[in-house]
Amino acid sequence: MKEAYENSADVTEEWALNDYIASKRLSELGKPMWWSMAQWVDGINKLIETSDVIPFNEDYKSDPKVEKAFHSCAIINLKKSGGKSFSLSDDLSSYVDSDWDLLWEQIQEINPDLIICGATYPLIESKLGCPQKSAEWLYHAQGYHFIDFWHPSNQWPHKVKYYSLMSALKQSKELWMPKRSFVAELLE
Template sequence: MDFISWRKRELHKGKFFINDGILNQDLWDKAPVKVLFLMKEAYESSVETAQEWALNEYLASKTLGEIGKPMWWSTAQWLDGINKLITTGEVQPFDEHYKSDLKVEEAFQSCAIINIKKSAGKSSSTTDDLTKYVDCDWDLLLDQIKKINPDLIICGATYPLIASKLVSPEKSAEWFYQAEGYCFVDFWHPSNLWPYKVKYYSLLSALKQSKEIWEPKR
């Protein structure tokens, strides 16, 4: 992705810009389901950091335990559950020992993660602010999605922000929309404070209902 041109847009000039994308290309290529998470924003917590960085490269360089953020444990659980749903056709029980399961780590590394707001990120932003970035960058965001070419796009509380940009989105199942040739899931942000198990079963149950639509045909 041409992030050099992206960061030159007026909205991003002079602001801290964070790249994103596929975490591990080899694992992405082998993944039973290629899952893209469409998130809101990443941010640099240290005011002393001057060097810009890439979210996907940062996440790929560490274990989930080293990262230590509950939201990434949630995404890993979901990915592991999606892989098992494809393999078995059923929603598998929540893995209580997920923190010691190497398959959960591997599942996490096989995904792609991109943010709507790639510069001037904060721990939280208003809907108006995020919408400004969607309006400015939608052509590039859609191009980035197309280059990644996922089987499934899980929107972490971002679907309402992009819905008006999609051409004729069709609701096909619970939380599930088809548009632009892709499958979008309108779901909670992984940092949502519901228990891990509630989020896992909610998402996987909905995906089981729509499995015939989004399951890769390969």
């Protein structure tokens, strides 16, 4: 994603995104982007498990399986400091340039099966060598699959974002489907 935002009046000092997310239930995370991400991760897990797009879960904020799926994903921000409510592309590009080694190290350490770039793929594309477009929104580079997709906080309805992403991923699942079953890991 782009950068971590925290602009509540009651937060006056530095804060860590990982601590913030880990300390709250999905229903307590007030920003709709977390709800989109939870739906996406749950939908991707179900797509891997069943090879089909499951219907949008209207009760996602209170579903423990969706919450568990959400807490199984990793989030990497391009800009490591708290930001304002709007990100400038030039500013973010300078962070990608100066911090690319750290960003790439994080990707390698996490070793994800799929990387959903929340409106950040154009910012990192040149760092990936010669990415190959494999399918709709799907690129393969340096052993990883990248999705060039909307930021989870964009203003499209949750269902539109969910079904758009799931439909594209279903069409290309043979290309990016993980070799290991992390669905089983989530159920443990």
